[in-house]
Amino acid sequence: MRVFHLKINGDTVDVAAPEHYTLLEILRYELGLTGSKQGCDKGDCGSCTVQVDGVPMLSCLVLPSTVESKAITTIEGLAVQHRSDGGEGASLLQNAFDAAGALQCGFCQPGMIMSAQALLESNATPNRDDIKQALAGNLCRCTGYTQIYTAVESAAKDGGENGCS
Amino acid sequence: MAARDKHGPDAPWGDGFKVIGKPNRKVDALAKATGEAIYTDDISLPNMLHSKTLRSPHAHAKILSIDTSKAEALEGVYAVLVGSELPIKYGVIPWTPDENVLATDKVRFIGDEVAAVAAIDEDTAIEACELIEVEYELLETIVTAEQALVTPEPPIHDDRKKRNNISKHVELEFGDVDAQVDDADLVVENDYYFHSTTHTAIEPHCAVATFGNDGRLTLWSSTQITHYVHRALSRVLEMDPAKIRVIQPNVGGGFGGKSDPFALEFITAMLSKKSGRPVKMLWTREEVFYAHRGRHSMQMHYRTTAKSDGTITSVDAKLLIDGGAYSSFGLVTTYYSGQLLTGPYAFPNYRFDSTRVFTNRPPCGPKRGHGSVQPRFAFEVQLDEVATKLDIDPIEIRRKNFLGENTTTINGQRITSNGFLECLDAVEEASDWKSKHRKMRYGTGIGVAGSMYISGTNYPVYPNKMPQAGVQLKVDRSGLVTVFTGGNDIGQGSNSMVAYCVAEEMGINPDSIKVVAADTDLCPVDLGAYSSRVTFMVGNAAIDAARKMRNKIVEAVAEHWKVEKESVRIIDGTVYNLDNDEETLSQREAFHVTEEKFDTLGSTGSYNTPTLGGDYRGGTIGSSPAYSFTSHVAEVDIDTETGEIEVKKIWVAHDCGRALNPILVKGQIEGSTYMGAAEVSLENYEMNRFSLHAGPSLLDYRIPTTLDTAEIEALIVESIDPEGPYGAKEAGEGPLHSAIPAVANAIYDAVGIRLRELPFTPAKVLAALKEKDEVTADA
Numbered sequence: 022m023r024v025f026h027l028k029i030n031g032d033t034v035d036v037a038a039p040e041h042y043t044l045l046e047i048l049r050y051e052l053g054l055t056g057s058k059q060g061c062d063k064g065d066c067g068s069c070t071v072q073v074d075g076v077p078m079l080s081c082l083v084l085p086s087t088v089e090s091k092a093i094t095t096i097e098g099l100a101v102q103h104r105s106d107g108g109e110g111a112s113l114l115q116n117a118f119d120a121a122g123a124l125q126c127g128f129c130q131p132g133m134i135m136s137a138q139a140l141l142e143s144n145a146t147p148n149r150d151d152i153k154q155a156l157a158g159n160l161c162r163c164t165g166y167t168q169i170y171t172a173v174e175s176a177a178k179d180g181g182e183n184g185c186s
Numbered sequence: 187m188a189a190r191d192k193h194g195p196d197a198p199w200g201d202g203f204k205v206i207g208k209p210n211r212k213v214d215a216l217a218k219a220t221g222e223a224i225y226t227d228d229i230s231l232p233n234m235l236h237s238k239t240l241r242s243p244h245a246h247a248k249i250l251s252i253d254t255s256k257a258e259a260l261e262g263v264y265a266v267l268v269g270s271e272l273p274i275k276y277g278v279i280p281w282t283p284d285e286n287v288l289a290t291d292k293v294r295f296i297g298d299e300v301a302a303v304a305a306i307d308e309d310t311a312i313e314a315c316e317l318i319e320v321e322y323e324l325l326e327t328i329v330t331a332e333q334a335l336v337t338p339e340p341p342i343h344d345d346r347k348k349r350n351n352i353s354k355h356v357e358l359e360f361g362d363v364d365a366q367v368d369d370a371d372l373v374v375e376n377d378y379y380f381h382s383t384t385h386t387a388i389e390p391h392c393a394v395a396t397f398g399n400d401g402r403l404t405l406w407s408s409t410q411i412t413h414y415v416h417r418a419l420s421r422v423l424e425m426d427p428a429k430i431r432v433i434q435p436n437v438g439g440g441f442g443g444k445s446d447p448f449a450l451e452f453i454t455a456m457l458s459k460k461s462g463r464p465v466k467m468l469w470t471r472e473e474v475f476y477a478h479r480g481r482h483s484m485q486m487h488y489r490t491t492a493k494s495d496g497t498i499t500s501v502d503a504k505l506l507i508d509g510g511a512y513s514s515f516g517l518v519t520t521y522y523s524g525q526l527l528t529g530p531y532a533f534p535n536y537r538f539d540s541t542r543v544f545t546n547r548p549p550c551g552p553k554r555g556h557g558s559v560q561p562r563f564a565f566e567v568q569l570d571e572v573a574t575k576l577d578i579d580p581i582e583i584r585r586k587n588f589l590g591e592n593t594t595t596i597n598g599q600r601i602t603s604n605g606f607l608e609c610l611d612a613v614e615e616a617s618d619w620k621s622k623h624r625k626m627r628y629g630t631g632i633g634v635a636g637s638m639y640i641s642g643t644n645y646p647v648y649p650n651k652m653p654q655a656g657v658q659l660k661v662d663r664s665g666l667v668t669v670f671t672g673g674n675d676i677g678q679g680s681n682s683m684v685a686y687c688v689a690e691e692m693g694i695n696p697d698s699i700k701v702v703a704a705d706t707d708l709c710p711v712d713l714g715a716y717s718s719r720v721t722f723m724v725g726n727a728a729i730d731a732a733r734k735m736r737n738k739i740v741e742a743v744a745e746h747w748k749v750e751k752e753s754v755r756i757i758d759g760t761v762y763n764l765d766n767d768e769e770t771l772s773q774r775e776a777f778h779v780t781e782e783k784f785d786t787l788g789s790t791g792s793y794n795t796p797t798l799g800g801d802y803r804g805g806t807i808g809s810s811p812a813y814s815f816t817s818h819v820a821e822v823d824i825d826t827e828t829g830e831i832e833v834k835k836i837w838v839a840h841d842c843g844r845a846l847n848p849i850l851v852k853g854q855i856e857g858s859t860y861m862g863a864a865e866v867s868l869e870n871y872e873m874n875r876f877s878l879h880a881g882p883s884l885l886d887y888r889i890p891t892t893l894d895t896a897e898i899e900a901l902i903v904e905s906i907d908p909e910g911p912y913g914a915k916e917a918g919e920g921p922l923h924s925a926i927p928a929v930a931n932a933i934y935d936a937v938g939i940r941l942r943e944l945p946f947t948p949a950k951v952l953a954a955l956k957e958k959d960e961v962t963a964d965a
């Protein structure tokens with residue numbers, strides 16, 4: 022066991038967990054942040070994607086000790102951030118996924134949305150190829166991806182119109 | 187009485203649809219997008235233990251002894267389970283129960299389950315599993331289907347009546363097939379092969395079980411078939427089903443991979459009983475690969491006879507199906523492999539001879555398009571060969587042989603609505619077929635294929651005359667309507683579909699509806715999410731329940747206003763008096779008025795299929811109240827240097843009856859097409875010569891990323907089925923089938939090679955190109 026000092030979704034937390042736990046295990050099983058999903062535990066599927074200092078990372082491959090001083094954002098943090106920025110309900114991107122029908126079983130989506138959010142933060146007007154590249158590490162077995170592209174494109178468009186991402 | 191007798195495809199209030207056909211949001215999408223939605227592994231109960239399974243390292247072996255004493259002695263271990271404690275066999279098809287929760291006498295594939303441990307955490311459970319000592323006596327491994335056919339000994343299942351490795355054999359002939367050969371202008375005969383592939387839902391299987399002190403069991407499981415799991419638990423645990431509650435939380439994808447009862451459901455229950463604590467089991471990705479139940483590999487021989495104008499005169503099929511180690515849905519698979527091919531084209535004479543065998547491989551089962559994707563591939567490629575040989579356009583030959591609507595297939599399936607011609611028109615136009623087919627530069631090409639699929643089947647898995655789908659409505663004083671349905675939403679959106687149907691029928695907004703689904707304590711039975719049955723059956727049941735409720739509301743409000751019932755209209759949650767503009771009631775007020783008249787408000791609805799199917803043994807298997815139709819056109823680019831196939835674009839038109847929500851229907855069409863296209867050259871569920879899986883991970887088993895997925899254009903065709911809920915049919919499985927042969931046929935158009943053996947690897951492409959060049963050189 023070891024105590025990890027983590028900054029997650031704006032909160033500072035001390036978590037006691039076995040030394041070998043991954044960030045994903047800490048999130049899901051120690052902190053109850055079950056939004057990040059585990060589809061393989063090996064870095065192959067992307068459903069565990071979170072942001073570390075704004076960069077999408079596979080939390081199943083991250084040892085928590087390596088991110089202790091960094092800002093971790095999980096899917097649960099997006100709506101929180103959106104509301105603290107003065108918005109209501111879920112974030113623009115989350116809403117866009119809903120409106121586009123991009124969510125079927127939804128299991129890939131927390132990871133998918135975290136990758137897409139990171140894309141929009143670095144490139145507010147991505148084209149289809151940019152989106153494909155940015156989401157290439159996130160497997161979705163339900164949608165065939167088309168509605169996911171539509172969601173990201175419409176969030177980018179709305180974000181541009183509203184001056185936020 | 188069945189709901190189908192009471193309502194048709196029209197809008198309930200006679201002035202157009204308010205909810206149906208609109209791009210409404212899904213009832214659960216926002217919860218999923220924000221990470222709020224709870225899946226099975228997100229459940230954690232106080233005092234919960236974690237469990238793991240010890241699996242067989244041998245493909246075929248007798249178990250001589252199991253010693254669990256060291257595992258039991260390990261600190262942190264609370265319970266250990268072995269097969270002899272649960273000796274009763276089960277299987278999703280009640281006629282072929284051949285699975286044990288844990289092996290009792292022998293193991294049948296590498297990964298078969300032998301013992302299980304519940305411990306304080308997963309690490310301890312894994313350590314304990316490693317301490318279990320099992321003594322095996324190795325038996326001959328049956329690796330291939332051909333070997334199974336000629337190797338009756340040792341039988342993989344030795345308690346069956348016949349000592350052999352044949353799981354099921356079906357031979358049916360309609361008309362006189364052989365008699366057509368002499369009269370035919372053209373006979374095309376070839377061998378085809380479809381490899382095994384697997385579902386790969388992104389959520390691994392997971393179960394959580396808890397036994398209360400009252401002896402009641404609650405199980406949460408990532409299943410598509412709550413009802414069958416409920417039945418299987420009762421059978422194997424020898425428990426009163428009234429004391430078992432099965433709940434399906436959100437499921438992270440199924441595609442048929444979660445439609446058998448699985449060992450972890452029984453194991454967690456039993457370990458919970460033994461330990462007195464809740465128990466969870468989460469499979470690793472590797473374990474999900476061993477659980478499989480994926481696409482059966484099939485070796486297929488087809489012979490089609492035709493007239494010179496392209497009319498098919500007979501089709502003859504012989505199939506060898508590799509079932510893997512257990513029966514699963516195999517009885518149905520064997521029938522489906524023949525029964526579902528008899529549309530969208532008229533077969534005047536048809537015969538199939540299908541044999542499913544047992545091998546020492548992970549068991550195959552129902553993957554999206556169960557049993558009919560493989561024959562569809564073979565036949566559509568063969569039909570293309572017929573067209574080529576007769577110099578007929580491949581779309582024309584498909585039109586020419588169109589089965590028609592309101593007709594019966596050669597094997598006795600009733601066809602109602604049929605939008606196949608419109609599907610062909612739609613893909614022909616969208617793909618600009620006429621200016622591309624046989625006209626593109628060498629290396630690029632375009633191909634077409636068609637298919638049909640069931641919207642549920644009237645074969646209810648276990649014989650009974652009760653409804654196949656039930657829905658219950660609770661109407662609350664708050665204005666909320668709660669819909670209870672046994673239907674399993676596995677991501678396809680069935681909970682949303684139910685909400686749309688109830689909203690439309692009652693004249694209210696889907697926002698004022700809450701759906702409670704797939705909880706056996708709370709919800710009326712639905713048979714589950716398989717055979718593309720949910721929209722058709724649960725949709726009809728929902729309309730049935732909602733219509734009864736609406737009639738009560740209208741009657742109560744009419745009496746309240748002292749007007750005729752015809753004057754009462756509910757539009758978007760407000761009740762209007764058509765005789766008096768001033769007079770309205772809110773939904774909530776109307777519910778109060780209705781409750782005053784009728785007491786506590788509720789209603790039930792149900793659906794059962796009409797009597798369908800041919801009058802012969804197996805004639806009901808594959809008979810559906812409605813069939814969906816699909817056509818795909820694929821455009822490919824072949825690299826003749828490397829043999830690589832790039833699928834550039836796929837156009838897919840699907841006749842879904844009526845699109846209850848076009849966004850969700852498109853999602854199903856796109857997702858199906860993506861999954862089918864992936865079976866062409868990417869995905870291969872492969873075993874090595876020891877029957878060990880070649881690479882049970884998402885890295886080795888290559889499901890397509892964004893970069894591997896072709897552009898897909900989904901086109902909806904609405905044939906408006908007379909019996910479907912507002913005219914709807916299935917959309918979740920049909921649009922997979924013809925994607926695969928469309929690509930195969932496009933490859934022929936591109937480079938003139940006929941690939942008949944999946945998967946189409948670059949090596950096969952290059953070999954075929956070389957062979958073609960040699961033939962051309964010789965000539």
Ligand code: FES
Binds near residue numbers: 060062064066069080
């Ligand atoms: S769970 Fe982390 S990549 Fe799959």
Ligand code: FES
Binds near residue numbers: 125126127129160388
């Ligand atoms: S929505 Fe199911 S895996 Fe993407």
